[in-house]
Amino acid sequence: MPVVIPDIALSLAATEIGLVILICAVIVADMFTSMENKSLMGAFSFFGVVVLGFVALSGWGGGVRTTFSGFYVLDNLSVFVKVVILAATGFTILLSLQYAKIERFNHGEYYVMILFAVFGMLVMASGNDLVSFYLGLETMSISSYVLVSFIRHDPLSREAGLKYFLMGAFASGLLLYGIALVYGLTGTTSLLGIAKTLGGANGAAIGADPVMVLALILIVAGFGFKLAFVPFHMWLPDAYTGAPTSITAFMSVAVKMATVAALMRVFFIAFPSVAGKWNLLLWLLAVLSMVWGNFAAIAQTSLKRMLAYSSIAHAGYVLMGVVATSSFVDGKVVFLPLGVSAVLFYLLAYMVTNLGAFGMLILLCREDYRGDNIEDWRGVGRAHPWAGLAFLIFFLSLAGLPPTAGFVGKLFLFGAAIQNEYYWLAVIGILSSAVSAYYYFRVVMVMYMETRAESQPVVEFSKAPSLLAVLVILVVATLFLGIFPGGFIEAARGSIAGFI
Amino acid sequence: MPQEYLPILILLALATGFAVVNLGVSFFFGCRRPTAEKDTAYECGIVPETNARGRFSVKFFLVAMLFIVFDVETIFLFPWAVVFRELGGFGLAAMTPFMLLLIASLIYEWKRGALEWD
Numbered sequence: 001m002p003v004v005i006p007d008i009a010l011s012l013a014a015t016e017i018g019l020v021i022l023i024c025a026v027i028v029a030d031m032f033t034s035m036e037n038k039s040l041m042g043a044f045s046f047f048g049v050v051v052l053g054f055v056a057l058s059g060w061g062g063g064v065r066t067t068f069s070g071f072y073v074l075d076n077l078s079v080f081v082k083v084v085i086l087a088a089t090g091f092t093i094l095l096s097l098q099y100a101k102i103e104r105f106n107h108g109e110y111y112v113m114i115l116f117a118v119f120g121m122l123v124m125a126s127g128n129d130l131v132s133f134y135l136g137l138e139t140m141s142i143s144s145y146v147l148v149s150f151i152r153h154d155p156l157s158r159e160a161g162l163k164y165f166l167m168g169a170f171a172s173g174l175l176l177y178g179i180a181l182v183y184g185l186t187g188t189t190s191l192l193g194i195a196k197t198l199g200g201a202n203g204a205a206i207g208a209d210p211v212m213v214l215a216l217i218l219i220v221a222g223f224g225f226k227l228a229f230v231p232f233h234m235w236l237p238d239a240y241t242g243a244p245t246s247i248t249a250f251m252s253v254a255v256k257m258a259t260v261a262a263l264m265r266v267f268f269i270a271f272p273s274v275a276g277k278w279n280l281l282l283w284l285l286a287v288l289s290m291v292w293g294n295f296a297a298i299a300q301t302s303l304k305r306m307l308a309y310s311s312i313a314h315a316g317y318v319l320m321g322v323v324a325t326s327s328f329v330d331g332k333v334v335f336l337p338l339g340v341s342a343v344l345f346y347l348l349a350y351m352v353t354n355l356g357a358f359g360m361l362i363l364l365c366r367e368d369y370r371g372d373n374i375e376d377w378r379g380v381g382r383a384h385p386w387a388g389l390a391f392l393i394f395f396l397s398l399a400g401l402p403p404t405a406g407f408v409g410k411l412f413l414f415g416a417a418i419q420n421e422y423y424w425l426a427v428i429g430i431l432s433s434a435v436s437a438y439y440y441f442r443v444v445m446v447m448y449m450e451t452r453a454e455s456q457p458v459v460e461f462s463k464a465p466s467l468l469a470v471l472v473i474l475v476v477a478t479l480f481l482g483i484f485p486g487g488f489i490e491a492a493r494g495s496i497a498g499f500i
Numbered sequence: 501m502p503q504e505y506l507p508i509l510i511l512l513a514l515a516t517g518f519a520v521v522n523l524g525v526s527f528f529f530g531c532r533r534p535t536a537e538k539d540t541a542y543e544c545g546i547v548p549e550t551n552a553r554g555r556f557s558v559k560f561f562l563v564a565m566l567f568i569v570f571d572v573e574t575i576f577l578f579p580w581a582v583v584f585r586e587l588g589g590f591g592l593a594a595m596t597p598f599m600l601l602l603i604a605s606l607i608y609e610w611k612r613g614a615l616e617w618d
Contacts, residue, residue, distance in 0.1 A: 005587070005590050020601075024600070024601065024604040027604055027605075027607075027608050028604055028607050028608070030608075031607060031608060031611035031612065032611070
């Protein structure tokens, strides 16, 4: 009996294949490296990631191409997301090199787990089927659970890992149950196939089925847990505070980027005919996240925890852009590309800003002094003007003030919401954004207007060249994206090609 | 569509019925003359040496885990081996990366000391 060999275009998955080769190389090389030289694994991974970034970039502008029997898609959206994720990974690795030694978790496995998580993210960015998307999500999540609890001698980190694992596993269950119900209703897991069935002859009946509503609620809740939208956010503050700071930074940008990209792909491609139902749910989550994230951040005394709550609010802004993509004309949905490009640009802006903000925490961290409380920054701004200026720029960007990346990003998001007539969403977003300015600038005030107490240790910054280089690059990038955003906006617009 | 599942339902009923009837018949009609020998735990006919609730080293779990990983992955080799000739060069090219992944993980666990007992 002849065996039919499927036509598989492996070149479309070149980035992922290259990443697997890199992972295997790091695993094997790590076993032949002495304990003192584990940072070499970080450097090795970094150069690998840089090369893979260019490999991913080469897929730009090739149109929509699918492989693995439609399980996998390479289009401009996935290329954009992959390049940003790989850039975030490169920065994270450089942030970690010195920090891993300080916190005593400098194992080769640390870099391997980061690369495994990145592999999951890349699969999510290209997942054209609920099954391949879920596979990527789980690879990413399981690696993240390990990474969060990587400071093994610190009970907080272990606790954070356990909490994240339990909530994450629960969320995966919800999502999978939703996927199973969708499969039961439509008989397929392919995103295009689901859209075809729902738009077909029996589509209206299936779309009106209460089971469909249940499936959508479960899928939204699953995404809600993974992206920590209020009211599914309760794991996030503990997980982000307990995790190594470099991993907190990594999760808040890369994990969010991959999951938001997958969320847009799933909802816009598979479920356009029931958009009225899920859009309302997402609207509610966006409002709750923006309001609660910002108000809860005010009360924090730990800077790391404050940034954790602020990342909930930022996820809310991003979701606002997703919601504002749908426009309803006579009950029929029309997707307007402005929303998606605003989301992508905002995620890029948030990537450079938030990595920088967490990088500042790493800068202050020493063996005997973590420095992640707000009062640890007392008087730092006047004693160390350059560090103060860098932190100020990151806070300006987080608060969304010019001339920074965050300003342009917010401008686009709110612009998209107003253009598509989501006035209430924009108003709530702008008001909660004003609230956020308060707690960001409270840190700035502490840095510049308060004097250091006698009991506080003298500020002594890390002198690791990799860390300093990354922070300089991120400051420049934050300003560059804010002053000359043109090219990046074009890239974000171009990534819509063939998507919606 | 539901009638397609009827054979499964019948099989389920048969399986349950078989177990219930057999156990029930021996419970109601069997004669019981318990002795100390008969009441001991049955383990393939070998006389048990100690209590079954004893504790044993956590190292067994590591070995068991490694065994499961490699055992399950080897299962993929069997269907491949069956159609090896028909697949030709494609089959070999597809299985080589898979084997290399296994070898990388073997090197890792070996060098990491997971195969050392002490």
